[in-house]
Structures are given as C-alpha cells and as structure tokens.
Amino acid sequence: MLRRMSHAIKFYDIGLNLTDPMYQGLYNGKQYHQPDIQRVLRRAQQARVHAMLLTGSSIHESQEAVALAARFHSPDARLYYTLGVHPCCVNEFVLADTNSTIDNPTNDPEFNARLDVADAAFTKSKLRQLYTLMRDNARDPKFRAIGEIGLDYDRFYYSSQEMQLLFFEEQLKLSCLFPEMPLFLHMRNCCADFVAVLDKFVRGFADADDRFDHRELVREAGASHEHLPQIRDDGAIFYRFSPVRKFVTHSFTGSPQDLQDVLSLSANSYIGMNGCSFKTAENIQCAKEVPLERLLLETDAPWCDIRRTHDSYKYLFTDPSAHNLQKDDPWHSGLSDAYPDIPQWFNSVKRDKLDKKSEEEREQTTVKSRNEPCFMGHVATVVARVKQLPIEEVASTVWDTTCGVYGE
Template structure:
C-alpha cells in the first residue's frame, strides 16, 4: 500500500496516543452486551507498537473504571517487557458519569466525600507506580444532558478540580457545547493546577480554541475533531506547540462522511473503503473476526497516523513535523519519559 501507510510506518516517527479507552468492552469482543469474538487487546497493543505508537494514555470515566484501568496497565506491564513504559492512565469521572459521584450514596453506599477520598487514594497508588499521569476525564458535556444534568456535571467538575489541585496532575479535559461554563469554572483553578492540561477530542470553534490556548492548555485532535470544514479550520489555526494527537478508540475513527476523508482519497485510490483500510492489517466485520484482524468501525491506536496525516495536510507541513511536535508536547506535559515502578 502507498500514501498514508508508507509515511505512517516510517521508523523516524513516534506517536503518543493521549486518549485510548482500552478497558472498553469492544476490545473484549463485547458489543451492545453480546459477546461476538475473543478478547484481542494484546493484538491491539501489538499493532500500536508496529505503527510506532510508543506511549498510550488509557482513560477512565469513573472511580471503578479508573481502578480497573490502573490494574490493567500494571498487569500488562508486568506480563511483557514490550508493554513496560507503554501504558499510562488517568483517574477521573467523565461528565456523562457525573451522577456516579454526586449520587454515590444511592449508587455505591458511600458519600461523595468518601468517593473523592477513594479517588485520592487511587491517585496516590497510581503515582507511586509511575502509571497515573493525568486527572481526568473531567469537564462538561451539554450535548448529552440525558446522562447527567448541568447541575450534577458542574458539581462533579468542581469537586474533582479541588482534588486535582491537591495533586497538581495535568488535566485531561472534556468540553462539549459548554465553552462558557467550562472556562468560567476551570480558569480560577489553573493558578493551583500549574501543570495545565489538554482539552481532548476538541470539536469547538476557532474562537473557543483560542480561549483555551490563552489559558495555557493543549488541544487534542482525533477523528471526531476532523468531521467538518470548521473543524479543519481549527486544526489549521492550532499552533504545533499546543497540538496533541489521539484516537479515542474504540470511538472517533475518520469516516467517509467526514470533511477530512477527502484528504485520504488519493491514498485510497479507487478502493471505496474507509481510511482505516490504508493500514497494513485485515479489516473485517466483528462477526468475522480472526486473530490479528482489525474490526470495521472500531478505532485503535494504530490509526493515529491517519489523524496525523490529516493534520499535516491541513497545515501544509510534513508528517514528521506534526508527529514530532505532538509527541514532544505529550511527553512533556504528562512526564512520560519517567520510568514506571512496577517491579
């Protein structure tokens, strides 16, 4: 294959995927509550390594998931030298899961204060292992108020920012259709959270991006950040010094309906397939899974080069320039050069 594949596999290029939901059940072969194929996480990780993904930040959306993710990262690092210093994690409650914190008494028979205390304990443990590198995924999502209303989201956001200030971990942030409230709540805390953070999977306007840059934050770009021409304008205006790359797998793949798809058409040539077909792996439906195959519609870290290629095309820069900037930004913010302590 040519085009994106050849450049994505250059040995000189390294990637950090700052957002991968590795604990998602799709990587266990479970879709909509139904077991379809075997767990293939190790294949997912091996494909990532083969496509020059050398660091991954595994995100979490609740206390329970954060504990599971920390255990997963620790176990995999112990099982194989290939996975040592590869997987890092976050601790935080996603805005769509805000009720897990604000209604913890009815859900988990513990007060919100006890919930926060357990998060605090988990963060201490994860930091001592050299695995927990960010506080998140936290923020506001007004597009999905059916999961948690504004009041609950704002309360959970503030409670977690109070804890984040104690640890001064970089923030892994989420903002959807909530730019004003997001900035108003976050800005005062940044005087204490001096390491800043990244607003991942950014889909806002150029003006909203600039407000975040003015706060000293980074911007995470994935397939969902590349859907529309307005999204591409944001990428065009985003300084390399504030860029990070991610897949947000198993979500946020680049699709034929996205504005960014046309930037891959030359490499796709005459094949009416998805950009993921540019990767050197079999692409099959989940029902036809075979070991080593990618699943159609399920995004993986190995696809991060496709995101990088779009960013490079939009900004009229080389892939190497884009990849190097995003890599260094990610390593510097999260401290990913520090060795893990899992022995």
C-alpha cells in the first residue's frame, strides 16, 4: 500500500533558516567544517522536500535570504523567502551600528528594557529600508511572505516587551501596503498580546498618531488596491487586513486554549508546527486538536529537531511499547514509511568530524544536533501518529494547505 501511495508524500518546509551560520560551518563564531548548503538541499530533495520557505529574521538576514533563494532555487528544490524583522532583532530599529541577527543577542535584559525610540528619524529610516526591500521584491515570485514578525516573551535578553510590541505593530502596518501577501508570524509565551495586536488589524482601526510618517507610503501606494490603508478626512490612517490575507503562527508551542484563540482570529489563521511543537504532553494535545486543514509543517532548521527526550519521540515508532526508546532506531519501526526514496536514513557526525569524511560520505551525513529540511518526514510522522491518520493523508493535505497559503 505504501509504495502504491508514495506519490502522495511530498513536503513543503515553511521554516528553514538557511541564513544561519551553521550552514556555513560556523558555530558560535568558530569554523568547524566547510559550507554545505548544496548537500543540505540535495538531502532535502531525497526526502521529497520539494519547496522551502527561507526565513528573514532581520533586515540583513532578509537580504541574505533573497540572495540564497536566487542562488540555489531549482525545479527540484524550490526556495522561497520571507522578509521581516524577528521580535528578537527589533533593536535594530532603535540602535545604530548594531549587528542585529538572530544569533547575536545583547544578553542584557536591563539594557534592552531601557531602550526607546530616541531618534525617530533613524527609526523611520530603518522602517523605510525594510519597506523598500519588500517593495523592490514585490514582483519576485520567490517572495512569499512578510515575516518573521511577532512577539517572544521568553527572550527579553534579545529585546524588550515594549520594543517588540511597537515594532510588531509597525511591521503589520507596513504589511498592509502589500494586502495580499501572507504573513509568517512568531508567538512565544505571549498569546494574549499577540492575539490582541492581530485582532486590531483583522477588525480594522484608525491610527491618528502615525509616529513614523507612514502617510508618505500610503500616498505613494495610492488606490491601486481596494484593501490598501486609507487616509481619512481627519488625517488618521485606517488599517485593516485584506479579507484574503492569510497568516501562519509558526513553531507553535502554546496551550490548547492558545491554539483556539489564535485559530479564532480568522478563517485565514493557520498553525505551523515543528519538533519544538511536540516536546510535552500538552504540545501533543495541541497537535491532536489542530484541524489538519489549518496545519502547516516545518523543521525551523537548524533548530527544533525531534529528540529522544521529547514526548513526541515515541510517535516515530509504529508500536513504541515494543521498543527501548532510549536505544532503538525508529527507522525500521515505521519511520521509513515517510521516506519512500531513502533506503537507509542518513549518518550523523559531530560538527568537527564532517570534513574528515569523504565527499561521497558527506552527501549522506548530517551534523549532530543541527536540524535540516530532510527531517520533514519525522515531523509529519508525529502528526500522523498523534492524529491516527496515514502519513500519505497528512502529507498530501498539508501540502495542499501550504500551497494555498504560500503558493506552490
């Protein structure tokens, strides 16, 4: 049955941080092996990952995502990208000469809490820089979403709650100038505020302050689309999401109530899940409850892999009760069903051992603790077992849903 239905298995990884230094062989600033992006993408192809969405996390990393998609996109490995500033990187809107990237926190919550918009002209220029990047790539078919934007209250050592809230809303305002572009959203331990901000844009609201002079951009956009922001007679700008705008809260790790709150925002609200979405029993309950037709899947590589210590690990086995989960390999116990074209799962070595392998061996070798898009079948397997559905049904439905949100 599997081989007859294996054509139904194909994956779309909506969260791949290909700009991360790990794919250049750099870990905490130290070079351990040569860049291996092409091998990573070839392994993804073997695992039937046909499309990948490269995450923009800062202005610089968004620019890098554009360049990587242009360089490595192919019919067999379709690379698309998002443009936006992650909540952990929003300090770049207020700090000049900062290297604001997802791997470079200040590690100083008190410093972050003191930050404010001291130079409105500088902040306006940074928001314009981001808007210009979006505008200049608006006709690029590889530009598929605005993001990664949102809130992260677990990581105030990157940026403060105040700055995160401010620039989540400012980026959502900019997004309204591209009314049909989907969103790629981040939510961590902040559901009430996250939902409140999004609900403002779903319902529509008037902004009389226009702190960073978005009126210029609204006037520039004109009336080319019926759902663009509008300048009212009193000078306030009215923002509201287009009724066709779709948005995905990726890497979901909230509670079942959080899940319902996010999904209730709109029929166009979707959930993205990866290995970090399945760590605990509560996480697994969310995976069980999320409607399959509202679910997208991802690796969030190089992070968020599925580990033996996670509650999800047992779901990689058809019958976990028959195995020693601390020692047994799930490959021959059901996991291989997700990978019809791979006879044996890839080898894995520590990062300092990769370059000691032959070129042929490196093609089939991953780096321990560094996630890759080729692990998409692991994520889909957990969902299939939790929902008690065939892997083919999960893969096919999620593929169709993802294409409906971010395009094929």
